[in-house]
Amino acid sequence: MSEEITQFRIEIPQARLDDLRSRLENTVWPAALPGDSWDTGVPVSWLRELVEYWRTEYSWRDAEAKLNAYPQFTTTIDGQRIYFMHIRSADENATPLLLTHGWPGSVAEFLGVIPLLTDEFHLVIPALPGFGFSGPTTESGWDTTRTARAWATLMDRLGYERFGVQGGDIGAAVSPEVARVAPDRVIGVHINGPLTIPEFPIPEDEWATFTDVERDRLNRTEAFLREEMGYIAIQSTRPQTLAYGLVDSPVGQLGWIMDKFREWTHPRSVVPDEIVDRDWLLTNAMIYWLTGTAGSAAYVGYAQDTSWGEAAKNSGVPTAMIVFAHDAGVRRYLEAEHTIVRWTDVDRGGHFAAVEEPETLVGDIKEFFAGLR
Template sequence: MTITPFRIDVPQTTLDDLQRRLTDARLPAPLPGDDWDTGVPVSWLSELVDYWRTEYDWRKVEQQLNEFPQYTTEIDGQQIHFLHVRSAEADALPLVLTHGWPGSFVEFVDLIGPLTDPVAHGGKGEDAFHVVVPSLPGFGYSTPISSNGWTIERTARAWAELMSRLGYQRYGVQGGDLGGAVSPAVARVDRDRVVGVHVNGGPSLPPYPLPDEELATLTPLEQDRVARVGEFMQEQFGYIAIQSTRPQALAYGLVDSPVGQLAWIMDKFREWTYPRTTLPDQIISRDKLLTNVMIYWLTGSAGSSAYVGYAGGGTWGPKLENSGVPTAAIVFAHDVSVRRYAEEEHTIVRWTDVDQGGHFAALEEPELLLADVREFFRTVRG
């Protein structure tokens, strides 16, 4: 039950070692065309590596991250790292924010101020939240991974236990990617205390493949989303196949090579930010991209994050139990969720389709995400 204060304090020898590895990195020869069709282009990544080596300032970032109260606690045999920032507003609602892969808790740091102190950020005091941002088991400082079996449901039970330890009797949950699966699962395991579920990207994927006659009943927007699910299965599923079957083999390269870790993550940021034709560092700043990568590098969590993220079960499975907890979704342009299928497993009370933004909502479209979170939880605060 012990909750221990935590500060990030990276030894200088670790940073010196990173600098040496970046300086001595051996990059591959460019493949014909050197474009994104075969993965991250050498020309683009080499510039980002140079920026990482010469301009990125981890010590500045470390100081900024340590301005947020951080803690660790052991739940179900696993160290869990989390940020816990309480609002000064008396009626603030506790809110758990859950990241996904290849993200980390740093996705949410720019939202913490507006969520905990809305008045100072152009909002109203009644929209305030006490914010809890855990690192998923096997990710970041919630490492090393202690055991197998860290499924979505087990993580959800850990989050419910964490909120109990913090003394919260009513709370909301929010997340995207893996966090978009964990958040509804928290409502299933702790439905008497979870007042609302908010997800970006949608709480579930449409069934795939769909028969032609059913596909014809969908709107053009929904048909496009289903088509993009098919494109993903054909063109991008490889990383899931590797991470869910051979995470240890993959980890050797990524934990040993910062350039390898950078390329593996940047490939997904390019594919999943919006618009796809724009380079990821033109959508999200280089410093933010590199800080996220640094969390993986410094903790050596490439293998455990892959193991937990995708070894716990397939993307499509049996229908989930509907918790009955009010659920809202904001679906950005990159996302593929379809409301009619989400309603088969979730009590959808709010659904917002947006024609901009991508998978990393808190980094790409923080204002839109913040506004939707505020508006939804106004209806369920009680």
């Protein structure tokens, strides 16, 4: 099988953008449910206003130019096309760093941190298999372990023998797995938003040993399991059925993604486009829309359960974890599977750290890897 790496440039045909505009103009809107609030999902009034901005003011060509400002490539690994950005530092001795996004994010998550990291790191930023320009998938079985093996192969093809890994959301599961499949090559693992889901209810004697911050995180985790699991239930059991609506309706795709940005940005009481730039929110949704990968992204992210939830082997690789205000990681539940040498709690920011708090995230990454070079 070819190991060729091919230069790539995003060039969406104008006909696709014209089709999008037509669909937006002819959206069939549902009636607002009583109250039209976030309690029942994305409010019609809020999404209508965002879609009007999308239709009349947002420029995909501007977004395309921002993405194309960085070197992009594709290669085939384990039968799957993998798209990635590869930005080398001016410092030849810089540390190679592999960044992995999550759902419902994309490689666009890292646009704001690239300029902040390239003074010290050579950056490799792949799209997860089935996501965006790495999609759709051609085979099943793309769990975190298979993805991690693909990432190790990618770094090998790029000539990076030793490297660091970083990620959030799905990237927070894939990054430690890269260290497990290639422990002799990964110098360090940096994670934002580590996930912990203990068995509830927690016994009273154990509950008494947690700090107030940890109790808050556990309470929010329990509330998440009780109130917000609908999207996982659908994407992990019926991704194909869901895909018909999302791939056919740009407003459906946008609404599905915006629901999570409202729930997972911080503070939750503020609408997402007042926390994250609305042009970026639309660019992120556009990557899913233009590539038609709502189904394959759901399938890879949530339908492949061969490694999710299982006890994982500790790779022994030094690991740093940063927990922003929205996220709910509790250290004691993570120590068996990770060699945690750095833990940072931050009282602001949400799940999309690279977009919400880029300077804080980058500062933590640099301090961690400075001690590992």
